Amino acid sequence: MRNDISNLLTFIGKDSIWRERLHDVVAEHLMPALTEFEINDDDMSDILGEPWPGVLWGCGFEDFLGRHYGKDNIVDLYLKRRGWNETSPNRDYFTALRDTPVSLYEITNVKPGASMVLKDLLGGREAITVVEKSATQSLNKWDKIVVRVIADGDQHIISGALLAFSPDAVEILFDGLRHTLGLDESAVIALSKEQLHKCAPIFTSAWLFDTLPRAMYPQQQTFLNSDGDEVMFHDLRFQLAPRVLQKDIRERLKDIKNLIPDGARYWNWVAPIRKRTTNEAEGLMLDTQIDGKTILGTLELKGKALLIGVNSSNRAAKIEALVTKATGDLLKTPLTTIRTVEQMMEEEHPDDYEEDDLPPEIAQQIAHEYMDNHYRETLDTPVPALGNKTPRKAVKSAAGRAQVVEWLKQIENRSAKRDDSTIGEYDFGWMWQELGLQRDP
Known part of the structure; x- marks a missing residue:
């Protein structure tokens, strides 16, 4: 089976030293949040539900594969002793996981069930197309994700542990990285491969510090x-x-x-x-x-x-x-x-109306006309996320343009996530054009 880690896990489980090391690395990823919110592993599993306990454990496991203890590394040791029993794709996959750091990526294009284009927001790599079927079914343009992007022959794939980051989670991550690296609040964060490897637990912690309180204390729509x-x-x-x-x-x-x-x-x-x-x-x-x-x-x-x-x-x-x-x-x-x-x-009461009373195309037209009017008004309305400036005024400065770009990405991304297709299919391109901004990289 391709990318099958079962034999590697068995190998680790039989060695008490390596088993304990894996446990310690996973704890590095989870313990800051568990301590902060005064919960344990079982509480976290109950709060988050599936599949998150396994995904979070995977974040620690993938980090562990890249750790070195003196000159020792678990992937090197395993391939040396048991590599003969693995398929060539599996050996290549383990090696790639060992060498590839986690990073924060922005999705700039997505083809559901096929691929997505990722822009590395921390490591400075050029945008790269990733072949992926399952994850692209639920991800949207401008989503930000934390994952490892691995070379696989002449194409790229993602590792198994993927975390989708909200704007708040991104801010928590940036704050954590600046604190760890001793950077000023205004400093642009650009990490080397080695720094990304060392900071891996911060990514998981940032996701948990954003996700756990929202799951524990859900807010109703206002x-x-x-x-x-x-x-x-x-x-x-x-x-x-x-x-x-x-x-x-x-x-x-x-x-x-x-x-x-x-x-x-x-x-x-x-x-x-x-x-x-x-x-x-x-x-x-x-x-x-x-x-x-x-x-x-x-x-x-x-x-x-x-x-x-x-x-x-x-x-x-x-x-x-x-x-x-x-x-x-x-x-x-x-x-x-x-x-x-x-x-x-x-x-x-459902009997009071028929769903087919309003044809879908008419419903979409009405919704889109409303959104046109709403967002045209918004362009001249002070927006808190833009320092209470209107979008039209904010784009007049370089810093303001960057803020407006992020603001547009967020409202476009939120719209794409709506279950209502009449809203999810709305095209925000006219707003980018009217504000003189480049929508696609």
Whole structure:
């Protein structure tokens, strides 16, 4: 079997010295995080689930194959004593693992089920095409991964231990490398082959310091409206006072600014679209727009009641005050029902609609038009990741251009990971072009 390590593991397991050395190297990769979060190996396995315990052990194992103890190295010893019993591809693979350090790579192109192009972000190597089937099924362009890239004849492959790094994990890694190497915060990190070999445990630790707390303390998705308020649906029901007619209420509602009639009994409560200046990446924005305005809520006269729907407590308080002032004693004190986003989703019934009511191509067109409008607005909105500068202003400096490139990569990468294909297939190329940036290396 190609790249079969079973005989090598058996060889190590029969020698107490080498077995203990392997255990110690794996511990170097895991113990900083286990100690920090006060958990043990079994806890980690339960928290992360499969396949991560095996992958993390593999990170330590691959590092161990490159370690030298004086003049001794386990790969050299094994091939000397048992190499005759291994296939030529296996001998070459063990030797390559021994000599190849781990590094951080950025995926600049991916062909699912076939190959991917990797850019070495630490070792200074040129972009290289890697033949890979399984991993490319779940990886996307601009993903960052930690792995060993191994020469295999006239092509390249990756080792078995692969860790996908989030932007936060990358920052933790860079901080760890700067601390270990005594570099300033602004220093560009470029490591030699020897340095990469010595720093291997830092890569695993960085991944764990990012992944473990998110797995232990998962955060729920935050939904915001354009005012920056957390979305909480409020339904207000104003009962009409005795002998009050709908026409009486309609006449009074004319005094409220920003109420746009949509028929005889329905109004949209609107406001000019505001440029968001808060952490837009921290929450998913839920708001509807119409004719260049944001819909803050809806009002409907139905029977002997005025029904109002808004998506935050602040908006509920504002519209209640406006309506009460305009209508006086024509309406009774409202009854209010409050629901979370999750409760709203649970209340939806599949029988209320048919999936085929909206053709996929129309759904995609609507989604892409929304994203066009959203991101065109974002180009002129201060972004926290860019030092609260707008993307258009940030690209005017060299440092800002680098930040914008990373920002674009992140939003494009996040979009590609969405299960919804209408969003996952969105083309961000126009944003790169409009900002005057090179999208592909």
